Amino acid sequence: MVEDMKVQAQKAKKAAQLLATVSTQKKNNFLDDLAQRLESEQSRIEQENQRDVKNAVKNNMKPGYIDRLILNEKRIHGMADGLRQVAALADPVGEVISGWKRPNGLLVTKVRVPLGVLAIIYEARPNVTIDSIGLGIKSGNALVLRGSSSTLNSNRLLTLFARESLLQCSLPENSVQLIESTSHDDIAQLLTLREYIDVAIPRGGAGLIHNVVNHSQVPVIETGVGNCHVYVDEEADLSMAERIVVNAKTQRPSVCNAAETLLVHQGIAQVFLPQITSSLKQAGVEIRGCEQARQIIPDLVPATDDDWKIEYLDLIIAVKVVKDLNEAVEHINTYGTHHSESIITENYSNARNFMDKIDSAAVYVNASTRFTDGEQFGLGAEIGISTQKLHARGPMGLQELTTIKYVVYGTGQIRNA
Amino acid sequence: MVEDMKVQAQKAKKAAQLLATVSTQKKNNFLDDLAQRLESEQSRIEQENQRDVKNAVKNNMKPGYIDRLILNEKRIHGMADGLRQVAALADPVGEVISGWKRPNGLLVTKVRVPLGVLAIIYEARPNVTIDSIGLGIKSGNALVLRGSSSTLNSNRLLTLFARESLLQCSLPENSVQLIESTSHDDIAQLLTLREYIDVAIPRGGAGLIHNVVNHSQVPVIETGVGNCHVYVDEEADLSMAERIVVNAKTQRPSVCNAAETLLVHQGIAQVFLPQITSSLKQAGVEIRGCEQARQIIPDLVPATDDDWKIEYLDLIIAVKVVKDLNEAVEHINTYGTHHSESIITENYSNARNFMDKIDSAAVYVNASTRFTDGEQFGLGAEIGISTQKLHARGPMGLQELTTIKYVVYGTGQIRNA
Structure with a gap:
C-alpha cells in the first residue's frame, strides 16, 4: 500500500510539471467541464454518496457528522458553482511580481509559479474533494487527496469525474490522485514523501491537524483551529x-x-x-x-x-x-x-x-x-485559514497556493568576486 | 537540559513579543553598538576563539573546518561590517503591503510583522552567530541559536556581547539565546517546541539539514544544498x-x-x-x-x-x-x-x-x-538560500524573516450571512 501511495505521489509530481505551464484558458475549461459533469451526473453522485451514508448510519456516526457527509441536489450545485467561481478568479501563475536590473546588466525577475503537489488531508466532507481540486488546479498544482474512509465511495466517483474532465480538457489526468488507504500509518508514510509532495494541508479538526503536524516531514500549512x-x-x-x-x-x-x-x-x-x-x-x-x-x-x-x-x-x-x-x-x-x-x-x-x-x-x-x-476579505474562495506564520497567514486563496522562482536574464555575465 | 532549553525558548518568545514593535532606530542602535563592541573586544574574542581552535586541533578536525572556525582581526572586522550593512538596510517590519475597503466599510490591511522566534541550527562557523543575530534582530525576531559544540567558547562570548548590546540599547536581552547542550537528542527536543519557536533554519551541510527536516515539528526552511x-x-x-x-x-x-x-x-x-x-x-x-x-x-x-x-x-x-x-x-x-x-x-x-x-x-x-x-541579487545580506517552495525560495533576506498579519479597521460591522 505504501508503494502504491509512492507511485501515486510520483505520478502527481510528473503531472505537476506539465500543469505548471498550461494556459489559464485550459484550466478554466477544466473547471467548467467538471462543474457541468457534476450537475449532469447528479443522480450517480447521490447514489454513491448514499452508500457512504448507509455505512455511516450502520457505524453509528453522529448525526452532525452524517449531515456533513451528505451530497444532495443543492450541495452538488453548490460544488459546481464553487468551481465556476474559481474559474472567474484571476490566475496567479505567471505573474511577474517584481524585476530589476543589476549594475552588471543581469535582469532579475521574481515570477509566481505553482507550489507543485499539494497533499490535502481531510475529514468526512466530500465537498472538500471538489473544492480542493478547483483551487489546486486553477493555481497549477497537482493534488494528492486523502479524505476520510467514510466518504470513500463519494470521493472515488468525484475524483473519477475530475480525471475525466482533465482528460477531456487535454490536461494530465494524473493531476488528481485519491489515496484510498484507510490506515493511519499510511498517512504518516504519505507525509514522508518529501521528494514528491511540496506541501501538506490538513483540513479538519484539531486532532487531524495535530496528527499531520506531528508526523509530517513534508512542509505543513496549519489551518483552522480558532479560539x-x-x-x-x-x-x-x-x-x-x-x-x-x-x-x-x-x-x-x-x-x-x-x-x-x-x-x-x-x-x-x-x-x-x-x-x-x-x-x-x-x-x-x-x-x-x-x-x-x-x-x-x-x-x-x-x-x-x-x-x-x-x-x-x-x-x-x-x-x-x-x-x-x-x-x-x-x-x-x-x-x-x-x-x-x-x-x-x-x-x-x-x-x-x-x-x-x-x-x-x-x-x-x-x-x-x-x-x-x-x-x-475579498480574496475569493479559500482553501483554509492558516494559523501559522510561515508562507501563509489568515485566509489562503489561490495566491497562497503558489511560490516564486527567480528567472534571471543574462548576456554572458560571470562573477568576479 | 531539555527543561532548560524550553525555558530559554519561552524567554525568547516573551522577548519576541516586545521586539516586534520596537522602532527601527533602536534596532539600528543595537547593530551599531554590537559592531563596535566586537571591534573593541577583539583580543578577548580571539582569546576565547583560540580555546576552540586548540580543542579542534586536539580532536584532529580537518584543516578546512578549522579554517572556518578561526576568528582573526580581519574576520572580526568583517562581522562588525556585516552588522553595519544590515543597519543600513530598510526595516521590513510595519510595511503595509496592501489594503482595501470592503463594501461593508471594513478596511482590510495586510501588514508585515516579524516571524517571532527563529531557531538557527548551524555548524562550526562562529561568524554565523553574529550574522544571524544581525538579520534576526533587524527583522524584529528573537533567536535561539544552536551552533556546533566545537565553537562553544566563541559563541558564548559573542552571544554575551549581543546580550550586553541589547541591554545597552533598551532591548530585551532575552532576544538572544544560546543553546549550550551538545547532545543531538537535545536538538531533536528543541525542534518539538512548536509553541515557542516559529521557524527553524538549518545553516550547514546536507547532513545537518536532513537531520533538522526529519526531526522538526517546528516549520523548517531548508537552505543551502546546491547541486x-x-x-x-x-x-x-x-x-x-x-x-x-x-x-x-x-x-x-x-x-x-x-x-x-x-x-x-x-x-x-x-x-x-x-x-x-x-x-x-x-x-x-x-x-x-x-x-x-x-x-x-x-x-x-x-x-x-x-x-x-x-x-x-x-x-x-x-x-x-x-x-x-x-x-x-x-x-x-x-x-x-x-x-x-x-x-x-x-x-x-x-x-x-x-x-x-x-x-x-x-x-x-x-x-x-x-x-x-x-x-x-540586490536584496542585501541573506540568511541562506531556500531550496524549498514554502514561504521563501532563493536568497532569504530580511523580508523573508517576516510574515504578515491582517489588521482590520471596523466601525461596528457584524456578519449577516
Missing part, C-alpha cells in the same frame, strides 16, 4: 460591543472564526456583564465565567483553566474580567490559537496597542471576528 | 559557454551556487567538450564523464549514477551529453536540488522552455549560477 476572542475595552461603545459579541458568538458557532472567549475590562464589567449575559442567554448561549464575572452574575457556570483553551464550536462562551488591556493581550497570546481577535473600543491608543501586540492572523477593531474568511 | 547545473544548448555561443562554465565551477567551488554538473547537447559535444575539458583541466578541475562524453574525451573519469546527485563543493565536475533540451530538463529536475541552473543558448524558444520547465529557485539564461546570492 477567537473579543475584548471589550473600558472605553467601548457598549451597545456596539453587545452587537459584535452576540454576532461573533452566535451567527455561526460551528466555524473557526466564531468567538469562544469574551474578555471584559473591569471598569465596565459591572455595567456590561448584565447586559451581554442577558443577550447571550436569550440567544441560547451557555456562559462560563471567571470568579470576578460570577461575583457580578452569580448564576454563570464556573470557568476552569480549560475553558480558556477550548474551541467550543458550539453555543458556549467563556467570560473573563481583566484588569486592563495588557492582561487581555497577555491572555489572548497565551491561550489563543493566533486566529482572530477583536477589540471594541473608542480609544485610539488602546486600539493601536491591541493591533500591535496581538500575535494573530487577523486583528480587528470594532468588528466581528466572523469576517476572517477569503470571501469576506 | 547546480549548466546546460550548454545546441545553439549556444560556445566561447560564452566556456567562460560561464569555468566561472560557475571554479570561481568559488566550496559554495552552494557553484556548478556541479555540466550538461552538453549532443549536437555540439564533439566541438565543445575538447574545448571545455581543456579549460577545466587547466583550472585544476577533475572531470567525471558519462559514456558518451568519454567517447569524445577518453581520459575522463567514468561518472557513476552518484555523480549526478553529489554536491562536490570541490574542483570536480560531472559531465553528461544529452539528446536534447528535454533530456537536460528531465535530468536537472530528477537529480538536482532545485537551487540554481543555467542554460547557455542563443535560441529564444529553448531559453523560454528551460525557464518554464526547470523547477528551481533560480533559473538563468546566459549567466553563471554563482549569482544566486542576496547581495548579488
Whole structure:
C-alpha cells in the first residue's frame, strides 16, 4: 500500500510539471467541464454518496457528522458553482511580481509559479474533494487527496469525474490522485514523501491537524483551529460591543472564526456583564465565567483553566474580567490559537496597542471576528485559514497556493568576486 | 537540559513579543553598538576563539573546518561590517503591503510583522552567530541559536556581547539565546517546541539539514544544498559557454551556487567538450564523464549514477551529453536540488522552455549560477538560500524573516450571512 501511495505521489509530481505551464484558458475549461459533469451526473453522485451514508448510519456516526457527509441536489450545485467561481478568479501563475536590473546588466525577475503537489488531508466532507481540486488546479498544482474512509465511495466517483474532465480538457489526468488507504500509518508514510509532495494541508479538526503536524516531514500549512476572542475595552461603545459579541458568538458557532472567549475590562464589567449575559442567554448561549464575572452574575457556570483553551464550536462562551488591556493581550497570546481577535473600543491608543501586540492572523477593531474568511476579505474562495506564520497567514486563496522562482536574464555575465 | 532549553525558548518568545514593535532606530542602535563592541573586544574574542581552535586541533578536525572556525582581526572586522550593512538596510517590519475597503466599510490591511522566534541550527562557523543575530534582530525576531559544540567558547562570548548590546540599547536581552547542550537528542527536543519557536533554519551541510527536516515539528526552511547545473544548448555561443562554465565551477567551488554538473547537447559535444575539458583541466578541475562524453574525451573519469546527485563543493565536475533540451530538463529536475541552473543558448524558444520547465529557485539564461546570492541579487545580506517552495525560495533576506498579519479597521460591522 505504501508503494502504491509512492507511485501515486510520483505520478502527481510528473503531472505537476506539465500543469505548471498550461494556459489559464485550459484550466478554466477544466473547471467548467467538471462543474457541468457534476450537475449532469447528479443522480450517480447521490447514489454513491448514499452508500457512504448507509455505512455511516450502520457505524453509528453522529448525526452532525452524517449531515456533513451528505451530497444532495443543492450541495452538488453548490460544488459546481464553487468551481465556476474559481474559474472567474484571476490566475496567479505567471505573474511577474517584481524585476530589476543589476549594475552588471543581469535582469532579475521574481515570477509566481505553482507550489507543485499539494497533499490535502481531510475529514468526512466530500465537498472538500471538489473544492480542493478547483483551487489546486486553477493555481497549477497537482493534488494528492486523502479524505476520510467514510466518504470513500463519494470521493472515488468525484475524483473519477475530475480525471475525466482533465482528460477531456487535454490536461494530465494524473493531476488528481485519491489515496484510498484507510490506515493511519499510511498517512504518516504519505507525509514522508518529501521528494514528491511540496506541501501538506490538513483540513479538519484539531486532532487531524495535530496528527499531520506531528508526523509530517513534508512542509505543513496549519489551518483552522480558532479560539477567537473579543475584548471589550473600558472605553467601548457598549451597545456596539453587545452587537459584535452576540454576532461573533452566535451567527455561526460551528466555524473557526466564531468567538469562544469574551474578555471584559473591569471598569465596565459591572455595567456590561448584565447586559451581554442577558443577550447571550436569550440567544441560547451557555456562559462560563471567571470568579470576578460570577461575583457580578452569580448564576454563570464556573470557568476552569480549560475553558480558556477550548474551541467550543458550539453555543458556549467563556467570560473573563481583566484588569486592563495588557492582561487581555497577555491572555489572548497565551491561550489563543493566533486566529482572530477583536477589540471594541473608542480609544485610539488602546486600539493601536491591541493591533500591535496581538500575535494573530487577523486583528480587528470594532468588528466581528466572523469576517476572517477569503470571501469576506475579498480574496475569493479559500482553501483554509492558516494559523501559522510561515508562507501563509489568515485566509489562503489561490495566491497562497503558489511560490516564486527567480528567472534571471543574462548576456554572458560571470562573477568576479 | 531539555527543561532548560524550553525555558530559554519561552524567554525568547516573551522577548519576541516586545521586539516586534520596537522602532527601527533602536534596532539600528543595537547593530551599531554590537559592531563596535566586537571591534573593541577583539583580543578577548580571539582569546576565547583560540580555546576552540586548540580543542579542534586536539580532536584532529580537518584543516578546512578549522579554517572556518578561526576568528582573526580581519574576520572580526568583517562581522562588525556585516552588522553595519544590515543597519543600513530598510526595516521590513510595519510595511503595509496592501489594503482595501470592503463594501461593508471594513478596511482590510495586510501588514508585515516579524516571524517571532527563529531557531538557527548551524555548524562550526562562529561568524554565523553574529550574522544571524544581525538579520534576526533587524527583522524584529528573537533567536535561539544552536551552533556546533566545537565553537562553544566563541559563541558564548559573542552571544554575551549581543546580550550586553541589547541591554545597552533598551532591548530585551532575552532576544538572544544560546543553546549550550551538545547532545543531538537535545536538538531533536528543541525542534518539538512548536509553541515557542516559529521557524527553524538549518545553516550547514546536507547532513545537518536532513537531520533538522526529519526531526522538526517546528516549520523548517531548508537552505543551502546546491547541486547546480549548466546546460550548454545546441545553439549556444560556445566561447560564452566556456567562460560561464569555468566561472560557475571554479570561481568559488566550496559554495552552494557553484556548478556541479555540466550538461552538453549532443549536437555540439564533439566541438565543445575538447574545448571545455581543456579549460577545466587547466583550472585544476577533475572531470567525471558519462559514456558518451568519454567517447569524445577518453581520459575522463567514468561518472557513476552518484555523480549526478553529489554536491562536490570541490574542483570536480560531472559531465553528461544529452539528446536534447528535454533530456537536460528531465535530468536537472530528477537529480538536482532545485537551487540554481543555467542554460547557455542563443535560441529564444529553448531559453523560454528551460525557464518554464526547470523547477528551481533560480533559473538563468546566459549567466553563471554563482549569482544566486542576496547581495548579488540586490536584496542585501541573506540568511541562506531556500531550496524549498514554502514561504521563501532563493536568497532569504530580511523580508523573508517576516510574515504578515491582517489588521482590520471596523466601525461596528457584524456578519449577516
